[in-house]
Amino acid sequence: MINEETERRARLQRLLNAGKNPFPSRVLRTHTLQEVVTEYASLEASKTIVSVVGRVRAVRQHGKLLFIKLEDGFGEGQLLVRTDAIGSVAYEEFMATVDVGDFVEGSGPVMRTKTGQESLAVTQVRIIAKALRPLPEKWHGLSDVEMRFRQRELDLITNPAVRHTFVQRAHIISAIRRFFDDHGFLEVDTPILQHVAAGASARPFVTHHNALDEDLYLRIAPELFLKRCVIGGFERVYEIARCFRNEGIDHTHNPEFSQVEAYAAYMDYETLMGFMEELICALIDAIGLDRSAVPFSGHTLDFSNAIPRKTYRDLIVEKSGIDVDTLEDVESARTAARTVGVDVQMEWSLGTVIDEIWKKAVRPSIVQPIFVTDYPASITPLAKRKEDNQNRIEMFQLVVGGGLEIMKAFGELNDPVDQEMRMNENEEAHQRGDDDAQRRDDAFIRAMQHGMPPMSGVGMGIERITQVLTDSHNIKEVILFPTLRSEASIESRV
Template sequence: MIFDNQYQQQRIEKAQTLREMGINPYQNRVVKECTNKEFLEKYAYLKESEEKEALNESCTVTGRIKFLRLMGKAAFAKIEDESGVLQIYFSRDDLGDEWFKTVKKMIEVGDIVAATGYPFITRTGELTMHVKRLELVTKAITPLPEKFHGLQDIELRYRQRYLDMIMNPDVKQTFLMRSKIVSLIRRFFEDHGFLEVETPMMHPIPGGANARPFVTHHNALGVDRYLRIAPELYLKRLIVGGFEAVFEINRNFRNEGMDATHNPEFTMIEFYWAYHRYEDLMELTEKLFEYLFKELGLPTKLPYGEVEIDFSTPFKRIAYKEALVEIGNVPEEILEDREAMRSFLEEKGIEVEEHLTKGQLWGELFDAFVEEKLIDPTFVTHFPIDISPLARRSDDNPEIADRFELFIAGKEIANGFSELNDPLDQYERFKAQAAQKESDDEAMHMDEDYVKALGYGMPPTAGEGIGIDRLVMLLTNQHTIRDVILFPAMRPQKSQSESQEKKSEEKREDNK
């Protein structure tokens, strides 16, 4: 039984008593005439008026009772809806003796009510509704956590996000901000001539990024399918087909570990722009940040934990190799010597595999000594080609890709590059990636259909992906991705019997 403690049973009994009285504790025909915020804004003038009440005004609000104080023949309560909290006052004289007695016995903190009444100012100066009619809308079976301690169990907050939102108003504000950010990003790209599209979530071949996929099975076709790692290869097929500016905001799935910046399913925007280069993407990204900060009313300098981030444009730009030397303090003379780099990493306590290429070793050095030091927005450019399997080779140096990543607060926020549109070069790179599958389960598969698509000719194109979750973290000063995803992935909870068995086993061990 889910509702088996005494407090839940008491509330279930009250719900049954209400039914026997002819009152539905879960009614459906409820009219909400205004929000709490609208009520408070509409009648705020009473605080400055000689008349401290508006008897001829009437409005119906709804909300969850967050506080209830009974005083014999009257009561004060705080009710909360999506817009905020409103104080209401009701009495036996207004509700009638019988219904007032019922309310006192049957309605509790956590219940959802509808209140109709007029505004007045209390002796303490608080704008309040004087209730003439009070209805129970929904009877809550489970009591809310005790007010003064709130919901502090982090694990419980993520598992029961609904309860987290009830008890912690700031949580709702974070997700309201997230919604605004996504809406503004969509508007920005539409205003810049991009077409929003949708591409498959289940792929016959995992591709678009180096990552381990989730695998499922399609019964009707009798084949395995992979939840998409990235939409990249499908979006670029659309560029081949004739669209010149496309974007998609949607989920990606990667079968990887979970930490403060990684969740197995996450939200990204990816966009592709024909007849543009990666330098154009960096400029467009700066414009996007300028637009977001303006529309959200944010200052260009924002706190993030113990640091302050300066989002003033233009953002800093630095080449990958320069970053290793200037920011990571990696000796420049070792960067062309695989054995010297491997020895340097091992001296620093970082184990690396024998098969890693020069570019991959650069990547290990960058992850270890550079990334976390990039606090203000920084475009890192000129990536090694062998860690950029889908990016175009630089005309100036074939070992370098026309690629950048944007780092903020020590985290990768965006990844973009001039796209590889040479089908023969792409085929050879896919072959090289496929050859690494035995030693690297995140290496890409061969995608022959995508190579065929390139064979029909893809115009020069630049593409970029931006992590929505990490962006929201930055703009809301949140330090774990779980705080910006409504329902983050969690480890399975142990059943009560398993927990009890573990306790018994620990007790037996202690007694030995």
């Protein structure tokens, strides 16, 4: 135990010995610290007794005066503690037991100090939560990046910019809800525990339900259940869904993440493109950014004009010289992929190999916003084939800032015969060892056979769009408590 912690525990014991409760259940608060600042003139004129609470950020003694810098969730303020206001015994006891990091309650009138500092001249003050560990004095005291994520509470306490990022994230989520609600979408909840890990190409987490005595999967996407809602008669639905994918961790991926998925009957995917462009602009406006100058990862992104649209094939030809339309089988795709440096895995399906070409040779070069459209049918079993080219599907992604994929959308496949055939192909790929291949979902196929209206659907990563709009390079910067190796595991490896 560090020396300071020992001293703080001794101060805690001193409070207890004096019969004081250092962790009371009830506290008195009439104003936030921000309200004291904004209402100072009227509070001073009326001589109102104000009660505030907050965390002690600094303690400074000057003779028989104690200056306490206080911080709550809304602002900062100063308490002025004087012996003639609270009594010498109470003053000495408070001074002997208070530490930076403690939470305190103070009551009294407002006043200005001799230097003009607006303060609260307390007539009553007490500790309402004793801190047993010190706070980092400066951020370089906790400079290890992983420790910032592991002890996010200290990150939030010490770094106002980090707190602001998560306030912005909350505003983004609120704006997403408001946008979909205003356009006639119904927010629904679908299962996190699922019998089949379907709706996306990803490896799932597996758990076991003891009462049912069977394995279940944490959802990788809510897609198929949302489509079943549309089949059931809800024409427009959306869900802000927590999803789980048992995949690698890097600056754009976390195994646990949030996304919004939305489905609209009778809306084609090109109309959806324009709809989602409106949403992006609404989010930019909601957090006070300039549409023409969104800073991200050293670039300035421009969303002020219509986002250009370009086909997946044309972009790959442009950047790599490979025409994916000529790749008729997985072997020809493997050969092409190796020419651009892809480390090909033999269990990959044709669609997976083509997508790896895209990720390696094209995606990193895209900076300004672009809608990438018309992907090969082998990429996903869930999108409708284009009427003028059966080898391509009605699909688009919004890509920005050096290859960050913000959203993925389909003109949704609603032909149950085609759906079953394509799910079977993906199931075969899974059986051959492609753990990321989408699984066959018989319940979904059965639902489709009852009739599914024409529709389009989209999924957008909450973390991804928050990264862009808060200029955060690492996804961990926009997840309060990202997935990390356990401390016990780290110690066992040393």
